[in-house]
Amino acid sequence: MTIYPSRLIEEAVTEISRLPGIGKKSALRLVLHLLKREPEVVRTLANAIIEVREKTSYCKTCGNIADSDECAICTSHKRDKGIICIVEDSRDVLAIENTGQYNGVYHVLGGVISPIDGIGPDELSIQPLIDRLNKNPREIKEIILALSPTMEGDTTAFYVSKKIKSFSLKISSISRGIPIGGELEYTDEITLGRSILSRISYQTGD
Numbered sequence: 102m103t104i105y106p107s108r109l110i111e112e113a114v115t116e117i118s119r120l121p122g123i124g125k126k127s128a129l130r131l132v133l134h135l136l137k138r139e140p141e142v143v144r145t146l147a148n149a150i151i152e153v154r155e156k157t158s159y160c161k162t163c164g165n166i167a168d169s170d171e172c173a174i175c176t177s178h179k180r181d182k183g184i185i186c187i188v189e190d191s192r193d194v195l196a197i198e199n200t201g202q203y204n205g206v207y208h209v210l211g212g213v214i215s216p217i218d219g220i221g222p223d224e225l226s227i228q229p230l231i232d233r234l235n236k237n238p239r240e241i242k243e244i245i246l247a248l249s250p251t252m253e254g255d256t257t258a259f260y261v262s263k264k265i266k267s268f269s270l271k272i273s274s275i276s277r278g279i280p281i282g283g284e285l286e287y288t289d290e291i292t293l294g295r296s297i298l299s300r301i302s303y304q305t306g307d
Contacts, residue, residue, distance in 0.1 A: 103129070110136075162233070164209035164226050166191045174198075174206055181205045182237075186245040186297075187230070187261060189213050189254070197247065202297050205245070208233065213253040214260060222260055230261070234268050246274040246303055262303055274303040 103125060105111035110132055117128035135143050159165065160172035167173070174180055174194075184205030188194055194207050210225045234241055244265060248254035262272050275297055 105129075159209075163207045164211060164229070165194050165207055179204070182240055183242040184245065185230075185233075185241060185243070186247050187258075188247050189249065189257075193247065193249075197297065200297065205243075210248075210257065210261075213248060213251075213257040215253045225257070227261060227264060231264060234265060234270075238268065241268075241270055243271040243273060245297070245300055246272065247297070248274075258303070272303045273300040275300050 105114065110129075113132045113135075114125060114128045117123060117131055118125045120128075123131075135146075156168075158167055158169065160167040160175055161170050162175045163172060165172045165174065181204050186197065186203060186205055186207050188197070188207055188209055189212060190209055194209065197203050197207075208226070208230050210227065210230075212220055212225055214220060214222060214225065246258040246261065248258045258274060265272065
């Protein structure tokens with residue numbers, strides 16, 4: 102058990118170690134580093150964290166992170182509004198954008214179907230997607246299912262494809278250049294970019 106020189110340091114380490122990918126040792130190094138910085142620098146960091154939590158909103162159209170009612174991608178005149186890429190969360194949007202190979206828009210589900218975690222279709226942004234398709238039936242011509250090739254991702258892709266099958270549009274999925282069981286956000290940009298460019302027609306089976 103680690104013995105801390107101060108209760109305040111111990112509390113700071115405990116809170117920072119709650120962040121994903123950061124253990125107690127890494128948290129302690131961060132806390133000790135912050136102790137050496139000027140108070141104003143630490144205060145600026147703290148304020149930035151508070152503001153990103155309290156002021157960041159989500160796009161009313163696609164569900165991506167935004168600074169206003171709509172994100173920069175949805176409001177851009179350079180994007181192809183006829184292609185919607187379905188992703189799990191905003192991290193996947195960032196991953197795909199970094200490839201520079203996609204020029205359509207997105208729809209963020211906010212997760213994947215996972216009965217073990219108590220996440221069903223109603224907890225995801227699937228109905229807003231259907232509403233979006235009903236609102237613009239002629240504008241949207243293709244849906245790309247860009248979900249991680251895990252059991253949960255495949256289950257979600259199958260469910261979404263069934264729900265939107267009645268719409269007269271192309272349903273495709275990214276090609277399997279991504280390892281089975283892998284997470285989309287951790288895939289290298291070249292592989293992810295090629296997977297989007299070489300997407301294939303999605304078959305649901307009847």
